[in-house]
Amino acid sequence: MIRLSLLVCALFAFMGFSLSARTEMDERNALRGEYLTLKAAVVGPGDELYLWWGHIGLVVEDALSGESRFYDWGVFNFEKENFFTNFALGRLLYSCAAGPAEANYARNFKTNRDITLYTLDLPPEVKTEIFLKMENNILPENRDYWYHHFKDNCSTRVRDFIDLAVGGAFKERYGEAPGRFTLRQHVRRHTWFSPFWDWLLNFLMGRDIDRPITVWEEMFLPSEVGRNIAGFRYTGPDGTERKLVSSVEVLNTAAGRPVVLEEPPRRWTGSLAAGLCAAALFVFLTLGGKKQKLFRTLSGLGQAFLGLFFGTAGSLLFFMSFFTDHDYCYHNSNLLFVNPLFFAALPLGLICAFSGGAARRFRAGTALKALWTCVFLGGLLSMVIKCFPGFYQQNQATQALIMPAALALSFIPRWFLMLKKGAAHG
Numbered sequence: 001m002i003r004l005s006l007l008v009c010a011l012f013a014f015m016g017f018s019l020s021a022r023t024e025m026d027e028r029n030a031l032r033g034e035y036l037t038l039k040a041a042v043v044g045p046g047d048e049l050y051l052w053w054g055h056i057g058l059v060v061e062d063a064l065s066g067e068s069r070f071y072d073w074g075v076f077n078f079e080k081e082n083f084f085t086n087f088a089l090g091r092l093l094y095s096c097a098a099g100p101a102e103a104n105y106a107r108n109f110k111t112n113r114d115i116t117l118y119t120l121d122l123p124p125e126v127k128t129e130i131f132l133k134m135e136n137n138i139l140p141e142n143r144d145y146w147y148h149h150f151k152d153n154c155s156t157r158v159r160d161f162i163d164l165a166v167g168g169a170f171k172e173r174y175g176e177a178p179g180r181f182t183l184r185q186h187v188r189r190h191t192w193f194s195p196f197w198d199w200l201l202n203f204l205m206g207r208d209i210d211r212p213i214t215v216w217e218e219m220f221l222p223s224e225v226g227r228n229i230a231g232f233r234y235t236g237p238d239g240t241e242r243k244l245v246s247s248v249e250v251l252n253t254a255a256g257r258p259v260v261l262e263e264p265p266r267r268w269t270g271s272l273a274a275g276l277c278a279a280a281l282f283v284f285l286t287l288g289g290k291k292q293k294l295f296r297t298l299s300g301l302g303q304a305f306l307g308l309f310f311g312t313a314g315s316l317l318f319f320m321s322f323f324t325d326h327d328y329c330y331h332n333s334n335l336l337f338v339n340p341l342f343f344a345a346l347p348l349g350l351i352c353a354f355s356g357g358a359a360r361r362f363r364a365g366t367a368l369k370a371l372w373t374c375v376f377l378g379g380l381l382s383m384v385i386k387c388f389p390g391f392y393q394q395n396q397a398t399q400a401l402i403m404p405a406a407l408a409l410s411f412i413p414r415w416f417l418m419l420k421k422g423a424a425h426g
Contacts, residue, residue, distance in 0.1 A: 033124025044114025056222035090325030206332035207393035300353025307345025337378030
């Protein structure tokens, strides 16, 4: 009985000590947090392609030490072993690091990028908790992670820390809320000013990024994090509602840089105009008349160029779709009409342009017509399958660019020649 009493007393003493230690720790964390200011730093687009979607980090300002540190989840190194091989294969190893905030701001001033700071209104103990977790995140054993353009990047990491700071209320509010645009449309809001890269990136991305997404998923973009935290309110540990952002400070506004569109552009009309012009040119060259040799050469060179350009694009898409971890390229209906077979137009077009033998030119021309017929029918199939659930892909710009020329090169010259012969016989 005495032993039992002693055991109970020891247990209560231990519980009291643990409670006292926990209380003391909470008090120390709260005291430290009083001197910390936590900010989300949203940086606008930069010059390089991988910077077109902006950047974001968390800044901790310590009034006691006078230090201000920028926590960055977008760190990578071109010099790292096998970097470009891993990049091509979609295996991007990124890291988290922390450095002086002022140096980070200075680099962005120098490169003419927007910088906006959102001061987060959080209880002192929460600020300390987030600070300690970020410090733990930059340790060598924790700092590396496998980057994903849409699911795990610098922006989603900051989003998740903010959600942690407000006890999960951020995801609860936005986890099921319908987003404004699809992933593709958000990407194109940032690429509109470069027609080539806008088309190529749009061409490479498959139908999986055309589904409706939530506001939570939209925050793969730094600007969307800033947009959504600005007006967010949450209930603090004391039960009172408070605004997450207490102040917004614009440190720099970029001058002369292309703006990010509020809505994605519509490219298919311009692509259709280009496709129709190419089709009309090929029809004209095919029915050359007196300058038949010159026009035949130009037509062959034009078809060879199409084979080289779209063959390269189709081969890149084929590789990314089946042999890499770039999962946003999977399930891409562009492969139905733009694939490595397009390369066949390169030698065949050169034969039609430069071969002196009529029989050889005829065989090459026949093979080209068969190729363009397959391209057109593949494009037609890619349009038809949009009608079936789960097969919709926003690739109208690619279809509009390629299909008119493919139709002209496969069918239209035959119709014109038949009409011409019929008129002559009549």
